[in-house]
Amino acid sequence: MATKLTVKVPALKERGTDKIKPAPSKAYSHEELEKKLGRKPKEDKRGFLLSNNEFVGRKKAAKVAEAAGEVPKKVGKKLHSHDLRKAERIKKAKEPK
Secondary structure, three states: OOOOOOEEEEEEEOOOOOOEEEOOOOOOOHHHHHHHHOOOOOOOEEEEEEOOOOEEOHHHHHHHHHHOOOOOHHHOOOOOHHHHHHHHOOOOOOOOO
16 A cells, blocks of 8 residues: 655755755745755745655645645645644744854
8 A cells, every 4th residue: 555645844956956955844944944054045946845755846745735634725726834834733943043
């Protein structure tokens, strides 16, 4: 029996090299991940890493998260990192000191 596909974490895909940079946890937003990595806003493509380690955009991630029951159906056509945090009651990542 195949395991259900889920959204693991927000991730960035570096333009040009297509290198994927996943967030340490679902507690991170794309903006927080960019800041942590020292990247400029929207310098990389924003998306999500799935449980099969595939990088997908916001639209496919929304479909996967809804099908897996990770977020409510009312999330819309595009998934945002705060949708995952809200649905799973995860607090924002704390800034490192």
